[in-house]
Amino acid sequence: MIQVDNISFAFAAQPIFKDLSFSVRKGEILxxxxxxxxxxxxxxxxxRGHLKxxxxxxxxxxxxxxxxxxxxxxxKVAMVPQSVHMTFPYTVAEVVAMGRxxxxxxxxxxxxxxDQKAINHALAMTDIVGLVDRPVTQxxxxxxxxxxxxxxxxxxxxxxxxxxATSHLDIDHRLEFSRLLLRLNREQGTTIVQISxxxxxxxxxxxxxxxxxxxxxxxxxxxxxxxxTEENIRRIFHVDVKIENNPFSGTPQIHPLLNxxxxxxxxxxxxxxxxxxSGKTILRKLHLAAAELTVGPLNHGDSDESVASALDIxxxxxxxxxxxxRAVLDKTWxxxxxxxxxxxxTSWWGTGNLDCLKLAHRALKQExxxxxxxxxxxxxxxxxxxxxxxxxxxxDGAVVVEREEALxxxxxxxxxxxEKCATASxxxxxxxxxxxx
Amino acid sequence: xxxxxxxxxxxxxLLMLVVLPGLAFFFSLSAGSLDIPPEKLLSxxxxxxxxxxxxxxxxxxxLPRSFLAALVGCALSLSGVTFQAVxxxxxxxxxxxxxxxxxxxxxxxxxxxxxxxxxxxxxxxFIGALSAxxxxxxxxxxxxxxxxxxxxxxxxxxxxxxxxxxxxxxxxPSEASRQAVFWLAGNLSLADPGWVSWGWLxxxxxxxxxxxxxxxxxLLTQGDETAEDLGLDxxxxxxxxxxxxxxxxxxxxxxxxxxxxxxxxxxxxxxxIWGPGHRRLIPLSALFGGCxxxxxxxxxxxxxAPAEIPVGVVTALLGAPFFLYxxxxxxxxx
Numbered sequence: 178m179i180q181v182d183n184i185s186f187a188f189a190a191q192p193i194f195k196d197l198s199f200s201v202r203k204g205e206i207l208x209x210x211x212x213x214x215x216x217x218x219x220x221x222x223x224x225r226g227h228l229k230x231x232x233x234x235x236x237x238x239x240x241x242x243x244x245x246x247x248x249x250x251x252x253k254v255a256m257v258p259q260s261v262h263m264t265f266p267y268t269v270a271e272v273v274a275m276g277r278x279x280x281x282x283x284x285x286x287x288x289x290x291x292d293q294k295a296i297n298h299a300l301a302m303t304d305i306v307g308l309v310d311r312p313v314t315q316x317x318x319x320x321x322x323x324x325x326x327x328x329x330x331x332x333x334x335x336x337x338x339x340x341x342a343t344s345h346l347d348i349d350h351r352l353e354f355s356r357l358l359l360r361l362n363r364e365q366g367t368t369i370v371q372i373s374x375x376x377x378x379x380x381x382x383x384x385x386x387x388x389x390x391x392x393x394x395x396x397x398x399x400x401x402x403x404x405x406t407e408e409n410i411r412r413i414f415h416v417d418v419k420i421e422n423n424p425f426s427g428t429p430q431i432h433p434l435l436n437x438x439x440x441x442x443x444x445x446x447x448x449x450x451x452x453x454x455s456g457k458t459i460l461r462k463l464h465l466a467a468a469e470l471t472v473g474p475l476n477h478g479d480s481d482e483s484v485a486s487a488l489d490i491x492x493x494x495x496x497x498x499x500x501x502x503r504a505v506l507d508k509t510w511x512x513x514x515x516x517x518x519x520x521x522x523t524s525w526w527g528t529g530n531l532d533c534l535k536l537a538h539r540a541l542k543q544e545x546x547x548x549x550x551x552x553x554x555x556x557x558x559x560x561x562x563x564x565x566x567x568x569x570x571x572x573d574g575a576v577v578v579e580r581e582e583a584l585x586x587x588x589x590x591x592x593x594x595x596e597k598c599a600t601a602s603x604x605x606x607x608x609x610x611x612x613x614x
Numbered sequence: 615x616x617x618x619x620x621x622x623x624x625x626x627x628l629l630m631l632v633v634l635p636g637l638a639f640f641f642s643l644s645a646g647s648l649d650i651p652p653e654k655l656l657s658x659x660x661x662x663x664x665x666x667x668x669x670x671x672x673x674x675x676x677l678p679r680s681f682l683a684a685l686v687g688c689a690l691s692l693s694g695v696t697f698q699a700v701x702x703x704x705x706x707x708x709x710x711x712x713x714x715x716x717x718x719x720x721x722x723x724x725x726x727x728x729x730x731x732x733x734x735x736x737x738x739x740f741i742g743a744l745s746a747x748x749x750x751x752x753x754x755x756x757x758x759x760x761x762x763x764x765x766x767x768x769x770x771x772x773x774x775x776x777x778x779x780x781x782x783x784x785x786x787p788s789e790a791s792r793q794a795v796f797w798l799a800g801n802l803s804l805a806d807p808g809w810v811s812w813g814w815l816x817x818x819x820x821x822x823x824x825x826x827x828x829x830x831x832x833l834l835t836q837g838d839e840t841a842e843d844l845g846l847d848x849x850x851x852x853x854x855x856x857x858x859x860x861x862x863x864x865x866x867x868x869x870x871x872x873x874x875x876x877x878x879x880x881x882x883x884x885x886x887i888w889g890p891g892h893r894r895l896i897p898l899s900a901l902f903g904g905c906x907x908x909x910x911x912x913x914x915x916x917x918x919a920p921a922e923i924p925v926g927v928v929t930a931l932l933g934a935p936f937f938l939y940x941x942x943x944x945x946x947x948x
Contacts (some may be wrong), residue, residue: 227839251845258840264702265835265890275833279845285826312889332844 178203178336178368179224184233186216186223193219194393196233201336206362206369208379210404211389211396212414217372218259220389221338224370226250251279255329257342260321266312269324273299273309276331299330302357304350318345326354330361337361339371343378351375355382380405381428388413405429419487438465440585445469445592448509448516448540450533452476455524457484459550462585464488471512474501474533500529506536513540518592520584521575522550526563534566538573546591547575550584627887631901638905642680643672645912647920678807682869683911683925684904685810686802687876689817689866691903692824694877695884695895696859699831700852701761704885708863708877711768711856715775716746717867722779722794726786735797736809736868743864746771751856760838764856800873800926802911813865820862821900827851828892835890873926875933876903876910882937906932 179201186194193216201207201224209217222228224235226242235242237253245253255276276299277292300306303323308316313324322345329337337358343351359382361367373379379386380401388396388404396413397404402422410418410431419432440462447463449456449472456472457480463470473493475482485492493509495501501509513519519540523530541547547570557564571577576591578584643659644650648671650658655672663673693708701710720742724735753767754760783791824831830851833841838848866873880903881895888894910928917923 222839225843227842247842247847248845251843254843256840256843258843261837261840264704265699265885267832267835267890271832271889271891272836275829275836275844278829278833281829328844 178238179370180234180236180239181224182234182236184223184230184235186219186228186230188219192393194223197393197395198233199387199395199398201368201370202385204362204366204368205384206358206371206382208383208386209370209372209389210376210379210386210413212391215389215391216393217389218340220393221256221340221370221372225254225256225338248279251332251334253334254336254338255332255334257322257325257329257337257339259340259342260318260325260345263313263321266314268310268312269305269316269327270296270300270309272313272324273305273327273331276328276333279332295331295333299327302330303327304353319347319350322346323350323354326357335366336368336370339369339373341372341374344374351378358382376405377423377428377430380430381423381426402429405431421487438462438467440466440589442466442468442588442592445518445588446471446516447518447520448472448513449520449522450474450509450537451481451522452479452530453523453525454480455550456481456522459520459522459581459584460484460488460490464490466585471516473509473512474505474530501532506532509533510536510539513545514543516540516545518546518548518588520548520550521552522581524551524553525556525558526567527558531559531563531566534563534570537570537575538566541570541573541575548584548587549575549577550581551579552577631898635901635905638908639680639684642683642908642912643676645916646671646676647915674807678810679802679911680908681814682802682807682810683908685813685817686866686870686873687880687903687905687907688900689813689820689862689903690873690877690907691880691884691899692817692821692896693859693862693866694903695881695892695899696824696831696855696862697877698881699835699892700855700859701765702835702837704882705878707874708859708866709772709872709874710765711750711860711863712746712771712775713743713860713863714867714872715772715779716749717743717864718794718798718872719775719779719782720745721797721868721871722782722786722790725790725794725797726782728790733806733808736806739871740864740868742775743860743867746775747857747860747864751853761852796924797871799924800871800929802870802914802925803922809869813869816865817862820858820865821896823858824855825893825896827854828896831855831892831896832890870925873907873929875926875929875937876907879933879937880906 181197181199183196183198184194185196209220211217219228223230226245237245273296274288274292277288277295280292281288300309303326305320305323305327308320313321316324322342326342343354346354355378358369362369371379383401385399386401386404387398388409390396390413397409405420407418407420410416417434419434420429421432422428423430442463446469449460449470451459451472452475460470460472460481461484471491472485474495475485475492476495476497476499478497482492482494491512493505493512495505513536519537521533521537523533537547549567549570552567554564576587578587640652640655644652644655650668650672654668658669658672661669663669690708697706697708697710698704717739721735721739723742724738729735729738750764750767750771754763783794786794830846833844833846834848834852841848881899884895884898884902888898907925907929910932911925914923914925914928
């Protein structure tokens with residue numbers, strides 16, 4: 178559809194692109210990503226022909242862009258611009274009708290029945306039928322963006338360019354907008370090239386993505402999961418994020434690592450015994466509070482295990498669905514020996530994890546603090562053996578925490594963070610990379 | 615109910631479109647140093663031209679003059695509408711591109727050279743205006759004619775012309791310079807009636823062209839890139855509009871000197887009432903511009919009759935307060 182070959186472009190002395198090549202395929206949704214100022218909008222303007230490349234070539238259906246007339250270009254591609262200031266109070270209907278201009282062939286540019294049909298269709302698709310008589314100068318940013326989209330739809334072109342067209346939209350209209358783009362793409366085969374700052378949403382609807390570096394070079398082009406990687410995001414945007422797949426759509430999703438914790442357990446060495454999802458919230462909270470965590474034993478594939486490995490927490494790990502082996506239990510014990518505090522968050526007890534309680538007892542004997550998070554007799558599937566050991570732990574001084582939410586408060590009370598560590602540098606990201614024990 | 619009100623308002627507006635020009639025309643014919651009452655006016659108009667003194671006044675003097683006023687009002691407000699749309703600035707006016715300076719310079723050169731004939735003066739002013747326009751274009755073309763360079767070079771050419779003008783006035787004999795000042799303030803009595811029909815042809819041509827290209831003006835108000843996105847050859851159509859608007863202004867200035875405020879205020883009022891769509895705005899501005907200047911001229915003739923105040927003074931006195939009121943009510947984005 179659009180072939181970009183070795184283009185170079187500079188504003189005065191400021192080079193933007195050098196030898197950039199890629200292509201836009203017919204019928205795809207391609208998202209352009211990159212840090213502010215990397216030239217995404219400039220690239221779109223180059224593709225549209227508003228700016229001329231200084232070297233290289235841009236071909237539309239193997240025709241050089243310079244050779245295509247303005248009107249023919251408007252029939253090929255419609256543009257949804259960033260929100261702009263409107264000077265004159267045109268009504269919404271008038272602005273949307275402007276989208277039909279390239280289709281008007283008569284010298285007086287009078288509209289025809291087909292024009293009116295396309296306009297009504299566009300108004301309905303973008304949910305602005307109720308706004309038709311309103312002056313555009315009185316609309317909100319989001320309403321204006323929908324008007325621009327309607328104008329582009331009325332243009333009825335085979336390619337749609339969107340320059341941050343959803344930046345002012347509420348979530349309902351943003352999703353509606355995406356749904357509309359998908360529908361246009363699937364039903365009418367519209368090729369869509371968009372600039373978006375909503376990486377998650379862009380990844381969800383795009384077939385391919387083009388990631389630009391701040392120097393206008395290609396950092397990656399391909400399917401969303403190939404482009405949206407932790408490595409790429411760190412390299413281009415200089416932030417640490419976690420990327421997981423959206424459980425619903427399977428598309429990559431970015432999780433920013435913001436420390437929202439109000440607690441500080443810096444340098445407090447804690448070992449967590451958990452499993453089956455009982456420990457993931459505690460893991461996350463303690464991680465954000467900057468505690469020096471270790472965890473285990475855990476089977477590979479356990480949901481607690483995936484959280485721990487996502488957070489790079491040192492862990493004693495067993496193969497899936499196997500009882501804990503001697504080696505893993507030994508490793509766990511080394512971790513416990515290294516820790517000051519042991520937290521037992523396991524909910525269900527069976528023959529498989531009974532050994533953990535023994536380890537806890539050993540820890541207690543070595544005068545380590547042991548916390549039991551909400552132990553329930555009904556969750557004992559070892560015919561009473563586990564419960565018996567839990568009771569013994571209690572008698573020997575293990576602290577029972579009734580609710581998981583109260584754990585951090587209790588830890589804070591028992592191990593008040595020293596003056597030194599409270600004033601320790603406030604780290605934005607508690608991202609510690611410890612050597613895996 | 616709402617529909618009914620809407621329809622009623624429409625009818626009222628349509629009625630206004632017929633009644634207002636008629637009234638303005640009538641008033642313009644009957645006002646002046648010799649008051650001619652309406653019923654007498656009707657009979658004179660029915661009788662046709664004749665030797666009677668009142669017939670002579672109406673047919674030989676006032677009728678051409680009303681036509682001239684209408685013509686200049688039309689031309690200026692058409693050019694105002696165009697400039698405001700192309701420059702996307704509701705405060706633009708027809709004299710923006712140095713046309714006024716050029717025309718004034720041409721006229722004053724003619725005056726100081728002793729060419730006082732009513733035939734030569736408009737021609738000199740017209741040539742001056744067009745040369746200024748050409749100079750502006752040639753300067754701006756070096757930078758692909760963006761609106762900014764056009765405005766800047768327009769202002770510069772205007773200042774250059776103004777400096778030369780002052781120099782000439784300083785050197786000129788006092789009679790010529792008095793006449794020049796009168797011309798600079800706008801004066802409808804200078805034009806030779808023979809020029810009026812030519813002027814009308816010129817303005818009619820400009821009007822037809824602008825009305826045909828009205829959707830292009832709509833697109834240009836949306837910004838250059840958007841206009842191009844929608845398939846408009848922006849550079850070319852902007853040039854056409856500047857040329858047409860410049861030519862209309864030149865024509866008006868050549869015939870009557872610098873009549874201010876019509877080109878600024880009339881498009882505003884029309885936009886306020888009928889919205890910014892140029893298919894409607896262009897004919898309405900032309901109509902109301904013509905009416906406004908006919909009325910202003912009638913006032914200029916009758917307030918101090920038999921003396922006559924420059925019409926530019928009346929338009930400014932009527933226009934400026936109204937404009938201030940609009941600014942206060944709606945802000946600059948009217």
